[in-house]
Amino acid sequence: MTAGQDGRPDVSGIAGSPSEPGDGTTYASDAGPLRQPSVPRPYDHDGVRRAVRDLLLAVGEDPDRDGLAGTPDRVARSFAEIFAGMSEDPADHLDAVFDIGHEEMVLARDIPLYSMCEHHLLPFHGVAHVGYIPAENGRVTGLSKLARLVEGYARRPQVQERLTSQIADALVARLQPRGVIVIVEAEHLCMSMRGVRKPGSRTVTSAVRGTMRRAATRAEAMSLLTGRV
Numbered sequence: 001m002t003a004g005q006d007g008r009p010d011v012s013g014i015a016g017s018p019s020e021p022g023d024g025t026t027y028a029s030d031a032g033p034l035r036q037p038s039v040p041r042p043y044d045h046d047g048v049r050r051a052v053r054d055l056l057l058a059v060g061e062d063p064d065r066d067g068l069a070g071t072p073d074r075v076a077r078s079f080a081e082i083f084a085g086m087s088e089d090p091a092d093h094l095d096a097v098f099d100i101g102h103e104e105m106v107l108a109r110d111i112p113l114y115s116m117c118e119h120h121l122l123p124f125h126g127v128a129h130v131g132y133i134p135a136e137n138g139r140v141t142g143l144s145k146l147a148r149l150v151e152g153y154a155r156r157p158q159v160q161e162r163l164t165s166q167i168a169d170a171l172v173a174r175l176q177p178r179g180v181i182v183i184v185e186a187e188h189l190c191m192s193m194r195g196v197r198k199p200g201s202r203t204v205t206s207a208v209r210g211t212m213r214r215a216a217t218r219a220e221a222m223s224l225l226t227g228r229v
């Protein structure tokens with residue numbers, strides 16, 4: 001994906017999801033090798049602490065030296081936060097629904113996100129843009145709930161494509177909107193600090209559902225989401 005003239009990625013040519021929800025299509029978020037455990041398991045602080053101690057030993061460190069003595073416990077506390085989305089159903093945040101009769105597009109752009117690449121357990125970070133067209137009764141959710149939804153799915157071992165689909169599918173399931181668009185732009189540290197070593201390269205993924213698949217509607221959403229209005 002190339003950057004636009006204003007420095008933002010040029011997302012104008014992105015194709016959306018090929019099909020509508022409810023048409024029998026299986027999405028990456030709910031099946032296949034990308035599936036995540038559907039029943040949340042309690043976070044095992046001691047298990048993580050032991051694993052971090054073993055990791056330090058395995059890389060040749062002395063986990064009992066002064067500087068590292070508190071590290072396993074510290075990392076275990078830190079991972080509890082980084083993976084907090086494992087112990088919740090992020091879609092539950094969308095239970096705050098208001099019937100305010102607003103039937104036009106609602107867009108939240110530049111929602112910051114921090115996630116962990118499930119291949120290397122290294123961070124990827126960037127922004128999510130989330131938009132939907134409410135159902136005909138004008139049911140909308142609280143604005144903060146869109147950010148909480150993004151955060152819930154980001155705080156898991158993830159791949160960017162699944163993160164993007166999960167956000168879109170949760171909105172479809174809980175708000176029954178007429179259309180949804182989700183765009184995630186992120187830099188993966190596994191591509192920056194190691195491996196191919198291409199710092200600054202950003203990956204853009206999108207998920208489009210319902211009426212947002214129509215070219216004119218999607219173009220309107222894209223122009224609002226990318227600030228070209």
Ligand SMILES: Nc1nc2c(ncn2[C@@H]2O[C@H](COP(=O)(O)OP(=O)(O)OP(=O)(O)O)[C@@H](O)[C@H]2O)c(=O)[nH]1
Binds near residue numbers: 158159161195196
């Ligand atoms: N599609 C997708 N790929 C990802 C994501 N995060 C990391 N990857 C890629 O996962 C791939 C893993 O490839 P492997 O060949 O198994 O692992 P590797 O030898 O560490 O690969 P390199 O990163 O190329 O060094 C790499 O190409 C990563 O860039 C993601 O969110 N989505």
Ligand SMILES: [Zn+2]
Binds near residue numbers: 118119120121
């Ligand atoms: Zn990675």
